Amino acid sequence: MKYLYLLFSGLKRKKLRTGLTILSIMVAFLLFGYLSAIRQAFDAGVDVAGADRLIVRHKVSLIQLLPQSYEARIERIEGVDNATHSTWFGGIYQEPRNFFAQMPIVPEELFDMYPEFVISDEHKAAWLETRSGALVGRGLVDRFGWKLGDRIPINATIWGKKDGGRTWEFDLVAIYDGAEKGTDTSQFFFRYDFFDETRAGGTGQVGWYTVRVSDPDKAAEVAAAIDAEFANSAFETKAEPEGAFIQGFANQIGNIGFIIMTIMSAVFFTILLVAGNTMAYTVRERTNELAVLKAIGFTDSGVLGLVLGESLALTFVGGASGLGLAWLLVSMGDPTNGSFPVFYLPTANILIGFVLIVVMAFIVGIIPAVQAQKLQIADALRR
Amino acid sequence: MTANNTHGNLVKVHGVDKVFKRGSEVIHVLGGLNLDIPGGEFLALMGPSGSGKSTLLNLIGGLDRPSEGTVEVGGERIDKLSDRKLAGWRARHVGLVFQFYNLMPVLSAQKNVELPLLLTKLSKAERKKRAAIALDIVGLSHRSGHYPRQLSGGEQQRTGIARAIVTDPTLLLCDEPTGDLDRKAGDEILDLLQALNREQGKTIIMVTHDIHAAARATRTLYLNKGQLSIDPVE
Numbered sequence: 001m002k003y004l005y006l007l008f009s010g011l012k013r014k015k016l017r018t019g020l021t022i023l024s025i026m027v028a029f030l031l032f033g034y035l036s037a038i039r040q041a042f043d044a045g046v047d048v049a050g051a052d053r054l055i056v057r058h059k060v061s062l063i064q065l066l067p068q069s070y071e072a073r074i075e076r077i078e079g080v081d082n083a084t085h086s087t088w089f090g091g092i093y094q095e096p097r098n099f100f101a102q103m104p105i106v107p108e109e110l111f112d113m114y115p116e117f118v119i120s121d122e123h124k125a126a127w128l129e130t131r132s133g134a135l136v137g138r139g140l141v142d143r144f145g146w147k148l149g150d151r152i153p154i155n156a157t158i159w160g161k162k163d164g165g166r167t168w169e170f171d172l173v174a175i176y177d178g179a180e181k182g183t184d185t186s187q188f189f190f191r192y193d194f195f196d197e198t199r200a201g202g203t204g205q206v207g208w209y210t211v212r213v214s215d216p217d218k219a220a221e222v223a224a225a226i227d228a229e230f231a232n233s234a235f236e237t238k239a240e241p242e243g244a245f246i247q248g249f250a251n252q253i254g255n256i257g258f259i260i261m262t263i264m265s266a267v268f269f270t271i272l273l274v275a276g277n278t279m280a281y282t283v284r285e286r287t288n289e290l291a292v293l294k295a296i297g298f299t300d301s302g303v304l305g306l307v308l309g310e311s312l313a314l315t316f317v318g319g320a321s322g323l324g325l326a327w328l329l330v331s332m333g334d335p336t337n338g339s340f341p342v343f344y345l346p347t348a349n350i351l352i353g354f355v356l357i358v359v360m361a362f363i364v365g366i367i368p369a370v371q372a373q374k375l376q377i378a379d380a381l382r383r
Numbered sequence: 384m385t386a387n388n389t390h391g392n393l394v395k396v397h398g399v400d401k402v403f404k405r406g407s408e409v410i411h412v413l414g415g416l417n418l419d420i421p422g423g424e425f426l427a428l429m430g431p432s433g434s435g436k437s438t439l440l441n442l443i444g445g446l447d448r449p450s451e452g453t454v455e456v457g458g459e460r461i462d463k464l465s466d467r468k469l470a471g472w473r474a475r476h477v478g479l480v481f482q483f484y485n486l487m488p489v490l491s492a493q494k495n496v497e498l499p500l501l502l503t504k505l506s507k508a509e510r511k512k513r514a515a516i517a518l519d520i521v522g523l524s525h526r527s528g529h530y531p532r533q534l535s536g537g538e539q540q541r542t543g544i545a546r547a548i549v550t551d552p553t554l555l556l557c558d559e560p561t562g563d564l565d566r567k568a569g570d571e572i573l574d575l576l577q578a579l580n581r582e583q584g585k586t587i588i589m590v591t592h593d594i595h596a597a598a599r600a601t602r603t604l605y606l607n608k609g610q611l612s613i614d615p616v617e
Contacts, residue, residue, distance in 0.1 A: 002501055009489040292485045295446055296499045296546070297474025299467050378438070378447040381481070 007309045010282060018314065021278040025318025025360075026325065028271040029353060033326020035260045036349035040182070041340035042256040052081075052216040053113070054223050055245035057208040059236040063088075065205035066235050068196075074211055077229060079222040081214045084109035087195070087207035091154035091168065093144070100140055102154060102188040103207075104195035107135070113210055116179040123174035131194045133173035137185030139342070146172055154188075160200040168198070182342055210242065268360070275318075275364040279311050283368035290372050291380030304373040311365025312358065319357035323350060393422035393553065393586050394443055399452035401438050401609075412438045414609040416452070422553075425580040425587045427600035429615070434606045436590040437558055443588060444477045444556045445469045457553055474502045478547030482559035484539040486531040486546075492518060492538075493527040496545045503550070517545035521575060537568030544575060548585070555579065557589040561596050573599045 011018045056074065058064035065087070074083045089102035107127055111119065119135065127133045134152060146152065150172045160166050170190050178185045196203055213222045223239035230237045240248075283290070290303055298306070327345050334343030401413040412435040420426055420443075428436045441447040442454050445461045454462045456476065464472055486495045496514040505513070518527050521541040531539050540560060547555055557576065561569030577599050579585040589600060597603045605612045 002507065005490075005494070006498075006501070009487065009494075012489050288485060289487055292479075292481075292487075293498070294470065295444075295473065295479050297470050297502045299470040301467075302470075376447075378441045381446070381485075382437075 003306065003309065006306065007313045010286070010306075010310045011314060013282065013285070017278060017281070021275055021314060022318040022321075024271055024274050025315055026322035028267045029319045029322025029357070030326045030329075031267055031322075032264055032353055032356070033323050033345055033349070034329060035264060036353075037326070037330045037343055037345045038335075038340075039256055039260045040346050040349070041334065041343050052213050052219070053242040054211040054213060054219060054226070054239050055208055055242050056083075056211055056223075056226055056237050056239040057245070059227075059238045062208065064235075065202060065207060066209065066237065068204050068206050070230065070235070070237075071206075071209060073229060074209055074226055077222065077225050079213050079215065079218050079225065081212040082109070082112065083209050083211045084113045085192070085206035085209050087192070087205075088158070089154075089156070089190075089195075090158045091156045093152065093154050098144070100143075100186050100188055102190070104192040105189050106192050107189075110135075110189060113212060116183045117176040118179050119174060119176045123176075127174040127191075130171055130173045131191055132169065132171050133191065134170035135174040135176055135189040136172055137187050138175055138177045139185035140188060141172075141175055143186070148172055148175070159195070159202070161198050162200050164200075181344065182346075184342060186340070186342070211239070268356070272360065272363060275311075275315060275360065276367075278314070279307075279364050279368050282310070283307055283372055287375065287380050287383055290375055291377050294375065294377045295381065300373045303375070304369045307369035307372045308361065308365045311369070312361035315357050315361040315364065319353065319360070323353045391421050392419040393424075393457055394418070394420035394588075395453070395455040396439070396443065397453050397455075399439075399442060399449040399454065401435065401442065401447075402450040412609055413442075413449075416609065416611060418604070418611060420586065420588065422586050423580070423584045424602060425577065425600045426589065427597035427603040428588065428590045428606055429592065429594070429597050429603060430606035432592075435609050436606050439606065440556050440558055440588060440590050444479060444554070445473050471502075474499060474550065476553040478550065478552040478555045480540070480543050480547050480555065480557040480560045482562040484531070484536075484543045484563075486539055486542055488531050491528050491530055492523060492534065492542045492545075495531070495542055496527075496549050498546060499550045513549055514545070517549040518542070520548065520579075521545045535568070536564050537571055540564060540568070540572050541575065544572070544579075548579065553586065555585050555587045557587060557591075559590055559592065561591070561593060569593070569596065 056066070056070075058066055068085065071083050071085060074080055084106055086103045086105050089104060091102050092098070093100070107124075110117070111124065123135070127135050136146065141147075152170045152172055154168050154170065156166045156168055161168065176185065211222070211226065213219050219241060223241075226239040227237050293306070294300070294303060327350070330343065330345045334340045396416060396418040399413055399416045400411070403410045403412060416439070418439070428439065430436050438447065442449055443456065445464070449462055452462075453460060459472070461469060461472060487498070490498070493511070493514050496517050497510050500510040500513060503510075515524065515527065518524050521544050523538060523541050523545065526534060526538060531542070534542065544560075555576070560576065561572050564572060573596055576587055576589065580587050580601070587600075589596070591597050605615050
């Protein structure tokens with residue numbers, strides 16, 4: 001601690017240069033933090049996907065439906081614990097930018113299949129009693145300021161009603177919370193029986209099945225058995241792990257992880273050059289001072305540590321403030337006004353950020369530090 | 384030529400050669416040099432530029448190593464010490480005063496003087512106290528919070544001297560301490576060095592070009608072409 005003022009005093013020499021370097025490091029870590037939250041938003045479903053769950057969809061495309069009767073056949077396959085179905089509703093609440101996922105499902109099966117959805121018994125009972133009832137995630141409720149008892153109109157883009165209308169009205173009777181931070185609480189569920197009776201077409205058909213396997217280690221075998229069961233039928237299937245399915249869904253937009261990684265690599269490479277340049281100049285300008293430190297008794301390794309410490313101070317001030325700013329911005333809400341299922345800066349990414357700070361400090365500081373370590377006092381004092 | 388005083392020698396330099404290599408060129412700066420300095424002496428080293436005065440000072444201060452020969456200070460062969468031990472030895476036994484002061488521009492006079500004490504186990508309060516005493520000795524108590532740019536050349540050099548004496552070193556090595564000062568400020572610095580030598584018994588070795596400065600020393604030696612002499616270089 002007694003050397004701390006010495007570390008920071010080195011950085012105070014050229015305040016403008018140090019300030020600009022810290023600013024550039026801060027921007028890099030701000031980007032890192034913010035883009036990590038965006039990546040997390042896209043990967044959220046993948047991260048919390050159950051290792052014991054498979055998704056079974058039409059072999060050709062997700063938008064092609066499967067018969068509801070498949071559920072019983074899937075459940076008879078060895079290794080399958082249970083199965084439930086979902087269908088993409090794709091409606092619009094008020095205006096298209098208010099996007100969120102809406103799906104008709106079988107209530108009892110949903111509770112069993114997704115233990116990460118936390119619902120009170122009171123809300124469960126209310127939903128089971130209300131045919132037009134909707135179960136809505138806490139995040140979505142907060143996004144639109146809904147409350148229990150609200151009637152929510154949704155305009156259908158796919159599913160017209162038998163009466164020719166396209167506006168479906170649902171009663172908000174139940175709210176679920178996430179058991180984990182990454183649980184998607186932006187979804188809107190309603191009852192399949194109500195949906196199937198009311199829709200104009202596609203009766204008896206569903207979008208996809210979620211299947212729980214008894215032994216996650218045998219998930220691949222079970223998936224193959226399901227596909228084999230329906231091979232050469234009019235509705236052939238493709239079964240895959242839930243994580244892969246959600247990842248594929250996200251990849252329709254693009255390989256978000258790769259895009260973010262590419263941006264971050266470019267940013268960090270540039271910042272390494274900027275900060276490296278600053279450190280190199282800082283040390284070169286102080287050759288004489290470093291020689292004096294050695295002359296009065298600082299060891300070679302002490303001077304090495306001092307320069308590395310200075311490098312760490314530089315990157316830490318910039319990096320920590322960048323991460324802090326990212327955390328603040330992320331806390332203020334997602335940039336899509338609630339379309340992301342989750343939007344937060346994961347603790348793991350904050351830790352990775354701090355590891356990056358240390359790695360950056362080392363890369364940026366090691367060459368000037370070694371140069372300072374090798375400085376010959378008598379030579380340096382003559383300069 | 385040997386410049387000797389055999390009683391209570393603090394510094395013993397025997398048969399020292401110093402050779403520098405610049406590319407293929409080999410430069411012999413010191414050749415078979417012998418020098419004994421008794422404790423409590425104020426020795427002035429004079430000689431033309433490039434004669435090896437600063438090189439000799441660096442060897443005695445453990446800032447450099449001889450190519451041949453031995454350097455003994457206080458009974459310790461410092462030419463044999465490892466880099467780490469030599470650094471520790473310098474911190475304990477050597478105070479350095481430079482021509483251009485070499486103060487840290489971003490640190491106050493107080494913090495500059497405290498620098499060598501960072502290497503000790505002294506508490507923060509004790510470090511501060513000792514720095515204040517050192518600044519008091521050089522007459523700069525009232526300027527302790529000032530930065531080098533806010534001090535005159537003479538004041539900066541006095542701060543440098545305070546930094547050199549704050550650890551109460553065995554040896555005070557001064558390389559042209561008045562070389563960057565006007566006569567008046569130079570005289571003040573020489574008064575101070577003389578007082579440190581006479582009143583506190585500090586052993587001082589001072590490299591200088593200034594015959595007026597050398598006159599303040601108790602002994603003057605002349606270095607020319609790597610050899611010491613008691614006579615001025617002709």
